[in-house]
Amino acid sequence: MKEKRLIIVGGGVIGLCSAYYAMQRGHRVTIVDRGAPDHDCCSLGNAGLVSPSHIVPLAAPGMVSLGLRMMLNPEGPFSLRPRLSFELFNWAWKFFRASSAAHVLRGAPVLRDLSLASRRCFEELAEISGNGFGLVKKGLLVLCRTERALIHESATAIYANGLGIEAQVLTPEETARRMPELELSIAGSVYFPIDCHLSPTLFMGTMTRELERGGVEFVWNTEINGWRTSGRRVTGVVTGTDPLSADEFVLAGGAWSSRLASGLGLRLPMQAGKGYSLTLEHPKRMPDVSSILNEARIAVTPMGSKLRFAGTMEIVGMDSSINAARIRGILKSIPKYFPDFSERDFRETPVWSGLRPCSPDGLPYLGRVRNFENLCIATGHAMLGLSLGPITGKLVSEIVSGESPSVSIELLSPDRYA
Numbered sequence: 001m002k003e004k005r006l007i008i009v010g011g012g013v014i015g016l017c018s019a020y021y022a023m024q025r026g027h028r029v030t031i032v033d034r035g036a037p038d039h040d041c042c043s044l045g046n047a048g049l050v051s052p053s054h055i056v057p058l059a060a061p062g063m064v065s066l067g068l069r070m071m072l073n074p075e076g077p078f079s080l081r082p083r084l085s086f087e088l089f090n091w092a093w094k095f096f097r098a099s100s101a102a103h104v105l106r107g108a109p110v111l112r113d114l115s116l117a118s119r120r121c122f123e124e125l126a127e128i129s130g131n132g133f134g135l136v137k138k139g140l141l142v143l144c145r146t147e148r149a150l151i152h153e154s155a156t157a158i159y160a161n162g163l164g165i166e167a168q169v170l171t172p173e174e175t176a177r178r179m180p181e182l183e184l185s186i187a188g189s190v191y192f193p194i195d196c197h198l199s200p201t202l203f204m205g206t207m208t209r210e211l212e213r214g215g216v217e218f219v220w221n222t223e224i225n226g227w228r229t230s231g232r233r234v235t236g237v238v239t240g241t242d243p244l245s246a247d248e249f250v251l252a253g254g255a256w257s258s259r260l261a262s263g264l265g266l267r268l269p270m271q272a273g274k275g276y277s278l279t280l281e282h283p284k285r286m287p288d289v290s291s292i293l294n295e296a297r298i299a300v301t302p303m304g305s306k307l308r309f310a311g312t313m314e315i316v317g318m319d320s321s322i323n324a325a326r327i328r329g330i331l332k333s334i335p336k337y338f339p340d341f342s343e344r345d346f347r348e349t350p351v352w353s354g355l356r357p358c359s360p361d362g363l364p365y366l367g368r369v370r371n372f373e374n375l376c377i378a379t380g381h382a383m384l385g386l387s388l389g390p391i392t393g394k395l396v397s398e399i400v401s402g403e404s405p406s407v408s409i410e411l412l413s414p415d416r417y418a
């Protein structure tokens with residue numbers, strides 16, 4: 001196989017994982033990011049869940065009406081700020097169109113295959129790095145406060161079992177045995193033994209070190225603001241200084257990818273889905289299994305001695321400011337499930353925010369585009385970017401090496417809205 005020069009736009013989890021597997025295949029890789037080496041991005045403060053349990057795409061039946069109901073509550077976990085924007089209208093219409101049973105039937109097996117393959121990659125990476133990122137394979141509990149939610153989640157469990165993802169519906173007592181450290185106020189839970197969790201910051205650090213060791217070049221503080229092309233080839237990326245050229249280009253710019261792609265005349269509908277996390281440095285109680293507070297849509301993840309709470313999905317444009325009402329909503333919800341905790345426990349806790357790259361059909365954009373033979377798109381992972389990071393990177397490396405992808409990615413074509 002011919003060694004190629006590769007430029008990856010974006011040093012988030014997708015960019016780093018793509019660089020890792022391309023480097024493994026002997027390519028010469030450069031990562032270009034507009035941030036500094038210690039810059040923040042969506043890949044750092046997230047909930048750290050590696051979740052094959054999440055097989056249902058975001059665009060699913062009932063999601064539109066659920067979203068509308070949630071929007072009525074200013075402290076609720078979901079909001080969409082209406083604004084005069086063709087992109088937003090277009091995205092919302094496509095989301096509405098995609099929220100069908102037929103789409104879930106098509107999308108769920110693809111997400112399952114990607115997730116399971118990615119989980120295997122995490123296991124390999126943990127072995128290589130001496131588990132430098134705290135991978136814990138103890139499963140995920142979806143905690144339901146109400147019978148109604150439990151019935152709904154039980155249906156998801158049946159669906160997951162049918163697709164080969166083990167899921168067990170547990171009584172409150174059975175749940176307490178899995179999470180004995182905390183008092184629980186729940187109607188029951190669904191347990192997904194296959195899920196894992198890790199520290200995203202440690203994962204990013206581990207990957208960066210592996211890349212530096214392998215000779216990957218990092219070009220920090222360099223914003224890409226255009227492309228050079230010749231016919232059906234991308235020849236370079238335009239920066240504030242000299243353009244950078246390569247044989248192959250990978251667009252992994254997270255929530256900014258849509259804007260970057262438009263510079264090549266590509267249509268990649270996407271909205272940023274803002275979420276928050278708060279990390280307790282010294283939690284008064286410490287579970288060793290991760291959980292989701294179902295009705296509140298909050299993920300709770302032990303990370304070493306810390307405990308992270310993450311949630312909300314706000315479609316408010318490229319705005320990463322902190323909405324105090326949403327944070328109040330998170331803090332009010334936690335004691336409803338975990339009476340050991342109170343809002344006071346979070347008084348000094350800083351709030352992190354991140355912008356998820358959300359496609360309208362809840363599936364990533366991954367693969368070549370029709371118009372350019374040496375461009376690969378890898379973005380749009382929404383709530384699954386960490387989970388699917390390694391398999392995305394592996395698939396990118398296969399694509400740029402001219403090999404057939406090891407997991408079917410036809411549904412993920414970046415041209416599907418062209």
Ligand SMILES: Cc1cc2nc3c(=O)[nH]c(=O)nc-3n(C[C@H](O)[C@H](O)[C@H](O)COP(=O)(O)OP(=O)(O)OC[C@H]3O[C@@H](n4cnc5c(N)ncnc54)[C@H](O)[C@@H]3O)c2cc1C
Pocket residue numbers: 009010011012013014015032033034035040041042043044045046047048049050051222223224225252253254255256257260273274275276277299310311312353354355356357378379380381382383384385386387388
């Ligand atoms: C609250 C919250 C919780 C989450 N929990 C989970 C979870 O538990 N599990 C999970 O799998 N996922 C989770 N996610 C989603 C996950 O964090 C994202 O899907 C993932 O981080 C996206 O990675 P990325 O590399 O595509 O984007 P990013 O991490 O945003 O990286 C994009 C990079 O591109 C760079 N860039 C952008 N534009 C340019 C430009 N013009 N020039 C140069 N560089 C540029 C940026 O600086 C940035 O470094 C969560 C997200 C949030 C907000």
